[in-house]
Amino acid sequence: MSTKSLPEFSLSGKVILVSGAARGLGLTQAEALLEAGATVYALDLLPAPSPDFEPIAARAEKEFGTRLHYRQVDVREVEQLNSVVGDIAAEHGRLDGLIAAAGIQQETSALEYTAADANRMFEVNVTGVFMTSQAVAKQMIKYGNGGSIVLIASMSGSVANKGLICPAYNASKAAVIQLARNLAMEWGPHNIRVNTISPGYIVTAMVEALFVRYPERRETWPKDNMLGRFSRPDEYRGAAVFLLSGASSFMTGADLRMDGGHSAW
Structure with missing residues (x-):
């Protein structure tokens, strides 16, 4: 990225982690961070990332002079998580950002939900x-540079999705929004900003698979927002760069809702 125009959007020299970045939204946002100049580490549960990963990694080195790395991590294994994050920070002597995009979904009615599934x-x-x-915050504090943390929430954390029976998922995303506010409060004195992005319906491989089971949703869901269409993963690229960069330097404890007006009716 040129530093001659809008330098506040540059991520040159920054080291950023993106969890859930083996594929989908996480990988798309990781690519945007690379284009802005960051060194990016994709963390995911999968043993290997999707086929889209390697072309992006090759492009990062060839076109942007940056690097895209992959680390297999289960976010439920806290000791392993801290070890991997600590090693990355130690290698670079800094850690500047995080997009926490790892998450799961389950569509089950509240009367049928099991405690085990809810806990998972x-x-x-x-x-x-x-x-x-x-x-990540521990490493940011250790190296003293501050940083920016972005949690991927959902419009489902603010509204009940008509016809979508996901009580635990929606509750989890509401919790993420509130978690971010509290982390922003606690970590602000360390110059660490914490915000959330709340996407609307995104057409991903997971959603396409859902349409096989519920084909009517391909027609009805777009009608629920003001733009009358689904969003694409690439439409959240700019938000990732904005929130991780100096362009949002006075923004913390906030939720950036990008849902096509779904919850503004």
């Missing part, structure tokens, strides 16, 4: 996000 949902979507943020 909260363990990944809330505790996992919390512990990932904590691991």
Whole structure:
């Protein structure tokens, strides 16, 4: 990225982690951070990232002079998580940012939800996000440069999705929004900012698979927002760069809702 225009959006020299970045939204946002000049580490549970990963990694080195790395990490394994994050920070002598995009979804009615399934949902979507943020913040404080943490929430954390039966998922995303506010309060004195992004319906491989089971949703869901369409993962690229960069230097404890007006009716 040129430093001659809008230098506050540059991430040159920054080291940023993106959890849940083996594929989907996390990987798309990781690519944007690379283009802005950051060195990026993708963390994910999968043994290997999607086929889209390697072309992006090659492009990062060839075109942007940056690097995209992959680390297999289970956000529920806190000791392993802290070890991986600590090693990355030690290698670079800094850690500047995090996008916590790791999460799971389950569509089950409230009367049929089991305690085990609910606990699994909260363990990944809330505790996992919390512990990932904590691991990163410890390193930010250790190296003294501050930083920016972005938690991927959802419009489902603010509204009940009509016809989508996901009580535990929606509760977990509401928890993420509130978690970010509290982390922002505690870590502000260390110059660490914490914000959330709340996407609307995004067409991903996971959603496409859902349409196979519920084909009517392809027609009805877009009608629920003011733009009358689904969003694409690439439409959240700019938000990632904005929140991780100096362009949002006075923004913390906030939720950036990008839902096509779904929850503004």
